[in-house]
Amino acid sequence: MLQKKGIFAIVGLVLVFAVVHLAFPPQQHDPRTTGTVMLGGIAFLLMTSSIILSTRLEVFEDWFGGLDRMYQVHRVAGVFAALTALVHFFGVPKELPEGVDPIANAIFPSGPLGMLGLIFLVIGLFIALNRKIRYSRWRPTHKVMGLVYFLIIGHFMTAPDIFFERFSASGIIMIIAAAIGLVALFYSVFGMNKRTALPFEIEAVNALERATEVVLKPVGKMLDFKPGQFAFVEVEGKGWNEPHPFTVSSAPGEDKLRFTMKVLGDWTRRVREELQPGGKVQVRGPYGRFDATHAGKKQIWLAGGIGLTPFLSKLRAMEIGDERQIHLVYAAREEQDAIFLEELKDRAAELGNVTIVPLFSDEGNFARVDMMKLKLPDPLGTYDYFMCGPKPMVDGIMKDLRSEGVSRSQIHTEAFEFR
Secondary structure (H helix, E strand, C coil): CCCCHHHHHHHHHHHHHHHHHHHCCCCCCCHHHHHHHHHHHHHHHHHHHHHHHCCCCHHHHHHHCCHHHHHHHHHHHHHHHHHHHHHHHHHCCCCCCCCCCHHHHHHCCHHHHHHHHHHHHHHHHHHHHCCCCCHHHHHHHHCCHHHHHHHHHHHHHCCCCCCCCCCCHHHHHHHHHHHHHHHHHHHHHHHHHHHHEEEEEEEEEEEECCEEEEEEEECCCCCCCCCCCEEEEEECCCCCCCCEEEEECCCCCCCCEEEEEECCCHHHHHHHHHCCCCCEEEEEEEECCCCCCCCCCEEEEEEEHHHHHHHHHHHHHCCCCCCCEEEEEEEECCHHHCCCHHHHHHHHHHHCCEEEEEEEHHHCCCCCHHHHHHHCCCCHHHCEEEEECCHHHHHHHHHHHHHCCCCHHHEEECCCCCC
8 A cells, every 4th residue: 555654755845945045045036037937847846756766775665665656656757757848948038148158058069958858858758658658668668767967956956046046045955856866876776776686596497377477496595575575586597677566475484485476568478488497587676565454454455466475475374273263265267267375275274364266257256245245244444354356356445445434545556567
């Protein structure tokens, strides 16, 4: 669930900048210039916030509720940065202010730098939000946003003093933000992967029904993770230069690391058809805050298809004597699609506090709130809900639960989208 601490931090930064800027504008400013320059500063601060979130630092996971939520805010901040920058561009005066040296302005062309930055920002945002563009093509083009950031810094640092007073209170905020943003950008591009990568060797590639289980053994240090967390997997070798996020399906403490991947596109199809034991893999993580250990004693776990994987890890890690009462609702198209179903049933029988409820749509059984209302032993509002699966299914059930009076704080989902 999205935590508001990080949202408040970003909003607070923007508000502080706006108040300082409005309270101490350059003497030459007219209201139009003051307002449009302020919007440009806000756009830059939002872009800086988006870049900082791309570092994937653990402290920000706590602030936002997990890396999946950080990427949601990263995307929204980028959209608002572009919109605010557009208003700034069309609103700011285009003529040179009185007293500005045209020769100096030609040597340090603030306007063209800003225009180029805005054009690339809008194009980059369009590519980032276009789901039809394949991930393999989206990922390298998204890195162009680093160039946009340099252009925007060059734009305001070379602007005439009437637009940007470097030693005013708001100017100092911008310069500090630029310094932090550049460190974050270089860390994201050059430092993050090397610092967090752990080497593994492929031990087995197991073909399941419409999914593939990849079993990895550590070359050195084992990944330290909690049940329900995920990691980025990057296969070494020609043509495998894309890290992809997958939930860890093994339990902490096992000597092997397992990922169960649904065959959805070219990359996961290649995993199924081409990966061989002995291959090398880099794993970066863990990430995520999809944690059921601190919720109430009565829980509903709702898994749709491959959304089973975080719950599989949780069940494999659970110890006998756990005081929670858990109903695991496992929705699939048909019984043969329900991977690990027999293991789930055996594990539930062993634990004693877990009830497995398989639902197969080809038999007319769907995960619906009205059915839960009839079949659960206690009122809906007495449970905590953890859901992972197709977005339409999760969104629909969440809406119905809310209409039944279930508090939003009782509903936990994983927004497994990173573009």
